[in-house]
Amino acid sequence: MIKGIIFDKDGTLFDFNATWGAWAGMMIRQETRGDAGKAAALADAMGYDMKAERFLPCSVVIAATVEQTAQVMLNVLVGETLQTLIPRMNAAAAALPQVQAVPLIPYFDDLKARGLKLGIATNDAEAPAIANLQSAGIKDHFDFIAGYDSGYGGKPETGQLRAFCQQTGLVAPDCVMVGDSTHDLTAGKDAGMRAVGVLTGPAPAAELAPFADVVLQNIGDLPGWMDAEAL
Secondary structure (H helix, E strand, O other): OOOEEEEOOEOOOEOHHHHHHHHHHHHHHHHHOOOHHHHHHHHHHHOEEOOOOEEOOOOOOOOOOHHHHHHHHHOOOOOOOHHHHHHHHHHHHHOOOOOEOOOHHHHHHHHHHOOOEEEEEOOOOHHHHHHHHHHOOOHHHOOEEEOOOOOOOOOOOOHHHHHHHHHHOOOHHHEEEEEOOHHHHHHHHHOOOEEEEEOOOOOOHHHHHHHOOEEEOOHHHHHHHHHHHHO
16 A cells, blocks of 8 residues: 655656756856857757757756756866855756646645655755745645755665655555656665656656656656555
8 A cells, every 4th residue: 555655856746848948048048158159068068958948868967966967067167166056056946937747736735635645855955945845835745855965865876765764654665756767766666665757857658667667647647546556
């Protein structure tokens, strides 16, 4: 019986390219200050299509932590440091309008009414993640929220998921990890949870399927899958 669900954030609760595509374009323009050549080089390093305002499926940024993304950007932004770049990235992320994969308030109202424990495990930093959840009106639905900098590490490692179980008193086989990347699904499987992939991130079903118990169109299909699993 499923008693707990831990969700990735970007590409899972929020449509990845509709949200972070706009962020990346803004950051590239801001950090290169009108230098077209430098902007093109930074977009290439990040695996980002400036015209389409979308990340390419091969982008290293998709499942990266903020620090890992900053390291990629520093290959082009000579003279910058992690200490100067990451605060600007986090500030922009915290203020970013999020495009919801489904209407999130009624969705999480329903999950809480089922008596489920709910968590967030994101490779975003904790502070902007909390700001995003507050902006969507759903922060208080969660029993556990962890970013890559919360002290448990980031995905595909299992620290965040194990901390969720410890904090909620659940055991991993009674939990599900839901995410849009192989990092999410690998973390779930390695932690002993079931793993559910969703297609609201850049990864196609064929990429996620080998790592998942099931691949769904979006999180809106999750309650129906859980009901079927309980039969």
